[in-house]
Amino acid sequence: MIKHLLVLISFVTLISCSTDGMDTVAENNPDETPIATELYFPSTTSAEWETLSETELNWNTNTGTELQTYLEEQNTKAFIILKNGKIVNEWYFNNFEADDSWYWASAGKTLTAFTVGIAQEKGYLDIADKTSDYLGTGWTSLTKEQEDKITIENQLTMTSGMDENAFTCVSSDCLNYIADAGNRWAYHNGPYTLLQDVVANATATNYNSFFNTELKSRIGMDGFWLNTEATNNVYFSTARSMARFGLLILNKGTWAEDPILEGQAFFEAMTTSSQNLNPAYGYLWWLNGKSTYMLPSSQEVFNGSLITTAPNDLISALGKNDQKLYVVPSENLVIIRLGDAANAENFALSTFDTDLWQLLSTYMGLD
Template sequence: MKKIIFIPILLVLLNCSSDSTNETEQMYFPPTDGTASWETKSVSNLRWNESELQPLLDYLELKHTKSFIILVNGRIVIENYFNGHTALSNWYWASAGKTLTSTLSGIAEQEGIVNINNKVSDYLGTGWTSATVAKENLITCKNILSMTSGLNDALGDGVSTENLQYKADAGTRWAYHNVYVKMQDVVAQASGRTWNAYFNAKLRDKIGMNGVWINSGTSGDLSVYWSTARSMARFGLLQLNKGKWQNTQVLNENYYDQAINTSQNINVAYGYLWWLNGKSTYHLPQSQAQFNGSLIPNAPNDMFMALGKNDQKIYVIPSKKMVVIRMGDSADGTNFALSDFDASLWEKINALIQ
């Protein structure tokens, strides 16, 4: 009788052990020495629905994707390139790169050279906007990181002084605005180094990214990051591991926690330049309307995202120990961050992983 009972129990335990491998295995980090090696894990090993892999890849190619990566516990499960793109091709992050500025702001704060609660004019001096000194001095670094500067978002992409005009008191209005790049000036001024030099030393080189900031826009005062898809995946992995790369705490957890949680009470689906899924309401770029529900209802509630123009995506999902990267041209039409493509893509991903 004991044997009859023992064998099924043993089989159940073995089954559970296999299913929980993803929960117990150690997070993997690819080498930072420029080698091409990166550990992989198969779809079959994860017990995903393999029959749904090709439909996902076909959909991605149809929707003008150039690169697509899924990491689980840091290991590459899916890596595909389309439409002439390769693993060595650089592509722009667009506004997904805002999260790089957020991360560098946190690093500067942990080094004691920036306090995000301080007003921006403490670092840049007065006159960096067209607002009165009194109104300008209301704008803190945190206001910039949370998109609550109160500056007019309807004056185009430029961030010259004449384009940064008062609209409302800082902290009283959420509006998606390129003024976030002023945090790059803050960090450069506080560190005594160029933005590029500080970025490369404190983030890029520490986690083995490639890439470069390139001036963009008619005014020439906006910088957009370009890199390979794997470099974007490295950054996503750093965020999945709460700012830690192997044994190095690149970004402290206190700032990290603030950055990926609600930063103000107007748009609860926004942190410090990160979009947050699973919230009760949200706002979208170029709109003051509030919408009910989650940003991407069919995606995990704990997911936080870097979203860029024309469907540049970094999805970080802690509950699944997963990072998803998508680079390419716009899936359907020009968009500024969130698009209908997000929900459609997650329908395909869910079919694969569930």
């Protein structure tokens, strides 16, 4: 495992409780025992994790074989499907093993969004507050009047209004004015990364310590934040730890009977359209099923749903080179994909999402 971590660190430095519902999977097979939709949660202190078989779920096993081959050919390292919280598929490819860690890239933004929600819930901050309340005046190169319009919520929604050309830079001299906060959506790592400083200053503690105590340890995740010059603060973990976080999101912030994020107001805001400029974006989460969407490194507005082959209620954590965390509430699904880029390097969305979901929909009988 240490060998893999050293390789990953070098690589990244270079590239920068339960839910209600009575659905069953036996509607067309009345002789089979129905599988309830109540969510299962694995222990936070052991590696034990209950499973379901694709046969029990009446999924298409032939397509499952095709899916597995496709994933391996597309440079996948880890792939997990959870149904009702239980593991249906857990596959590792391309010299990668279950206890190896891999980087989340920008999919890890969702961890920070959730942590901001915890900090607000505990009274350390309010996302309506000016960012300068926590970073001090002059954290940008803007005038004080321009800077004072930027709130924590603007950082969460990519609407700070600052120039994103110096994409990962967090120094004041590369945080330059383009528009008043709230009037322009642009995917920008700099203001996002500074959210972790906001949390640290608001809580008067180290960001990693707050994250570990309030989120990571409470749901049994492993992993660590690695600060790199190229990509700022990036999270690494095993695939199962990403699946744990996805399960937490599926259950709206509660792990089994432990409410990690007690109030639902922040959770609902985080996972719904956060502004009108790009309705396919929440608080650092990507949202399917909206009428239009925007993408990183572009001001173009595209018509239609983000991933046309996926369920409309899909919410996604998307990271560079096809790091994927998909959550589908209507189907009680969590799906994880980690690895190298499937086709070509990308920031978040790629054609891989569409192709993968076409296979998944056929495999699970969703189309």
